[in-house]
Amino acid sequence: MTVPLAYYLVLSAVLFSIGVAAFLIRRNIITVFLAIELMLNAVNLAFVTFAHQWRIVNGQIFVFFVMVVAAAEAAVGLAIIITIFRARNTLNIDQVDLMKL
Amino acid sequence: MIAIEQGAQQVAQGYAVHQIYQIYRILPEVVLTITGVLIMLIEPLLPSRASRKPLGGLAIVGTLAALIASLWQMSLPAGTAYHGEVRTDAFSVFFHVLILGIVLVTLLTAVDVFLPETENTAEFYALVVFGAVGMCLMTSAVELLLVFISLEISSISTYILAGFRRHTGKSTEAALKYFLLGSFATAFFLFGIALLFGSTGTTTFAGIAAGLPGTATPAFAVIAVAMILVGLGFKVSAAPFHVWTPDVYEGAPSPVVGLMSTAPKAAAFAVLLRIAFEVCPSLHVRWMPLIWLLAAISMTVGNLGALRQQNVKRMLAYSSIAHAGYLLVAFTALSREGIAAAIFYTAAYAVTNVGIFAVVSHYGGYEEKLLSIADYRGMARHFPVLGGALAFFLLSLIGIPFTAGFFGKFYVFSASLSAGVLWLSILGLVNSGIASFYYLRLVTAVYSQPASEAPAVRRPGWALQLALLLTVTATLVLGIFPGRTLAMARAGAATYAPSSAITGSLKAAGGVSGAPLPVTPLHAAGQ
Numbered sequence: 001m002t003v004p005l006a007y008y009l010v011l012s013a014v015l016f017s018i019g020v021a022a023f024l025i026r027r028n029i030i031t032v033f034l035a036i037e038l039m040l041n042a043v044n045l046a047f048v049t050f051a052h053q054w055r056i057v058n059g060q061i062f063v064f065f066v067m068v069v070a071a072a073e074a075a076v077g078l079a080i081i082i083t084i085f086r087a088r089n090t091l092n093i094d095q096v097d098l099m100k101l
Numbered sequence: 102m103i104a105i106e107q108g109a110q111q112v113a114q115g116y117a118v119h120q121i122y123q124i125y126r127i128l129p130e131v132v133l134t135i136t137g138v139l140i141m142l143i144e145p146l147l148p149s150r151a152s153r154k155p156l157g158g159l160a161i162v163g164t165l166a167a168l169i170a171s172l173w174q175m176s177l178p179a180g181t182a183y184h185g186e187v188r189t190d191a192f193s194v195f196f197h198v199l200i201l202g203i204v205l206v207t208l209l210t211a212v213d214v215f216l217p218e219t220e221n222t223a224e225f226y227a228l229v230v231f232g233a234v235g236m237c238l239m240t241s242a243v244e245l246l247l248v249f250i251s252l253e254i255s256s257i258s259t260y261i262l263a264g265f266r267r268h269t270g271k272s273t274e275a276a277l278k279y280f281l282l283g284s285f286a287t288a289f290f291l292f293g294i295a296l297l298f299g300s301t302g303t304t305t306f307a308g309i310a311a312g313l314p315g316t317a318t319p320a321f322a323v324i325a326v327a328m329i330l331v332g333l334g335f336k337v338s339a340a341p342f343h344v345w346t347p348d349v350y351e352g353a354p355s356p357v358v359g360l361m362s363t364a365p366k367a368a369a370f371a372v373l374l375r376i377a378f379e380v381c382p383s384l385h386v387r388w389m390p391l392i393w394l395l396a397a398i399s400m401t402v403g404n405l406g407a408l409r410q411q412n413v414k415r416m417l418a419y420s421s422i423a424h425a426g427y428l429l430v431a432f433t434a435l436s437r438e439g440i441a442a443a444i445f446y447t448a449a450y451a452v453t454n455v456g457i458f459a460v461v462s463h464y465g466g467y468e469e470k471l472l473s474i475a476d477y478r479g480m481a482r483h484f485p486v487l488g489g490a491l492a493f494f495l496l497s498l499i500g501i502p503f504t505a506g507f508f509g510k511f512y513v514f515s516a517s518l519s520a521g522v523l524w525l526s527i528l529g530l531v532n533s534g535i536a537s538f539y540y541l542r543l544v545t546a547v548y549s550q551p552a553s554e555a556p557a558v559r560r561p562g563w564a565l566q567l568a569l570l571l572t573v574t575a576t577l578v579l580g581i582f583p584g585r586t587l588a589m590a591r592a593g594a595a596t597y598a599p600s601s602a603i604t605g606s607l608k609a610a611g612g613v614s615g616a617p618l619p620v621t622p623l624h625a626a627g628q
Contacts, residue, residue, distance in 0.1 A: 009299075036281070039285075046296070062246055062298070072253070073257060
């Protein structure tokens, strides 16, 4: 028995939505950053599904590039988070509020 | 016989194509990359006490070389390279020249602003140059994978640049906000790409454009376009995706703000134009209402927000939101004229804004002390050149004749009026009136009686004088002789918007009769 492709797309959409919700709700900067990674991986799942559906390898190649970019973003993002922690001694996003919206 | 002739023709064409090496199509990017790598390699060899200004000079020379390379690309016939990944044509060359000009002015400003004891200035120059690679690639990419990667090259560089003054609380906070919200928007953009790939089975612009009208899953395509609009709407800071803008502009170093309020925006608008008019013209009934909404909200939120700002950088942040709104108005024209107006407006806004931030950077200095409107009182008395240039740029943002802003607004609103989108044009004109209030408040402050002694601001050095000369000249030329630039913008628009195709689909939707396009409910997409 094979799992229908639509299920993978639904899973991808659900993961993406969880990522969006976590990004908006969670207050710890690291958790917020993880939410973004979750969203990117949800997209990867969608790419693999579509690549399988169309029998085209482009979608899978796309996933490799997304992973590379996510790694680069993680390197820069964690560096920024470290400078924030050094400057403010907190990782709570509500306390990073020198500038009012 | 005919077959033989065709074969001979194909051979001849193949020969002609092979004469143009593929690398010529990405020559400016190659030059910029080499420049950036050279800066990174030379920096550790210099003694730690030595001035890094020569490396800034190297970055400027490299950017100039890339500028010449992209101008030279005009002599190439338009075409694609690397399996249809990049295309050089009038459109890409126009944006290359614009972006490289902005980068040049930013580098000149940075050379002027950085103090001898400023740390990591070589990395700053390298990052600006690497970011320029991404922005330039965005404007010549015709395949979604390359669009995504180049968008990230430009974004990741600007994330780091926003936090360049890493020992200050505000700069790191700006970097964090820009990074988190930027990655969030990128994820939406990426999901949009995935859905476009899913509905057509390809990621090239031409393939998607051909596949979209007959796609089996039009709902995916509609959601894809909406998500791509969210992602790019963030990059161009269009409301309601603008919340990061005031904070990031306030916290990031002023030369960086000058760069990121213009160059990545110009690149993102180039991508948005290509996606709207080259990839998804068949879906214009879907994205047009969204663009109307973005334009209307951006103009209103930007201008009303700017009214109550006391910090000059925050005010300019809200003004940049408003200008993104004016620019989106040009999209509604759905014609080659509208695209040309949008391209022209991008250039007009960019040359003006990068000039303003050159003045703000110098006046505030590396420590960013003088930033409130009250600090600008009597600026023209103490520093006539700086004050005069600032007032001139502000007048251009208002849209006074003989400045770039005037023709920018003129073309945008005449394009939207000819498309019959009357309410948006009126809203835009009312907004321009509101905008003149806060711009003029700063102009009057600059020219009013100084309240106190002259603040401790250095005399402008050669680099800043050159940057101001370039931006003032560009603003004046666009304001007095706009014809040549508009002709280039039209040539750029013509590369992918065959006017017959767009007006044809417009007629089908009933837009030419003067009535706004019908807003079809979204659930009809599944049919």
